[in-house]
Amino acid sequence: MSVWPAGEVREGENVTSWFTVRLAFADGARVDALAVVGAAGLSVEDVRAQPALCLDDLVVLADWLEAPLHEACGLGADPGGDGAAGSRRARPPWPGGVEGRWQVAQEYRAAQREGADPVLAVMDATGHSRRTSLRLISGARDAGFLTPRHMKR
Template sequence: MLEASFLNLSDRCPTDGVVSVWPAWEVREDRGSTSWFTVRLAFPDGARVDALAVVSEGCVSLEDVRALPALSLDDLAVLADWIEEPIFEASGLAPEPAGDPAPGRRARPTWPRGLEGRRLVAEEYRAAQEDGYDPVLAVMHATGHSRRRTLRLISQARDAGYLTPGHARR
């Protein structure tokens, strides 16, 4: 049986890796510009992630990602959190401070990663259920993540044993 090996960014600390950002190219338009950056996240154990990121209208998007060893889909969202600030610094756009978000944007609350984060997700989920609120919306509000990322966090909390299975298997 073939066993896959993944990088597992969620189990690592951001200070373990080094993020390097280099400008690749820029396209200027009438009212603004779009910039591409080459990004490398390297770890002392030889693991690394190379990405092509785009900054347009103050938003960062990933166009291409290559990782050695492979990067799981869950860790793709974690990667965005790790590289967003260095990309903003390289592009000359500073992320807004947590207390003073830009209009139309809100600051994401800090949320612990790994088992501690999964335990807190489970606590938020159960508290919302007991109070009669939508538990997914409660976790979304607490973490500041999208619905898709929140559902992944809830699933990870279930897999870790902090929540009961969502439905009976046949």
């Protein structure tokens, strides 16, 4: 993986940095991305891949890029470690496995009852991005804690 700075904007104490990232694989496949690291965390703005990425790979792309980007920013290789203290919001502890999927379903249903956006409720509860929260909701559906999104005919 290669990371190059592509730009930076400073506004007071906040710094937003853009990076060009290239993932090259042994089989000749490659992924080029434009990533942004700022106060809100990591986001990927543009992705070009040869051959094209499947949806599952796009979902985990930010996870692949997180540690190398934090290292390139001088924040340390471990985004949750001491090197990045204060630069990212802390995620509340969230259990994995069946317990985590059950809690996601509880948050989702509570938001539905209150007439709120259930995806945003899961995002708030877990501290994860929209994509990761959608993946967690999907896991809760697969585990049978939520009704299927589309009924099969």
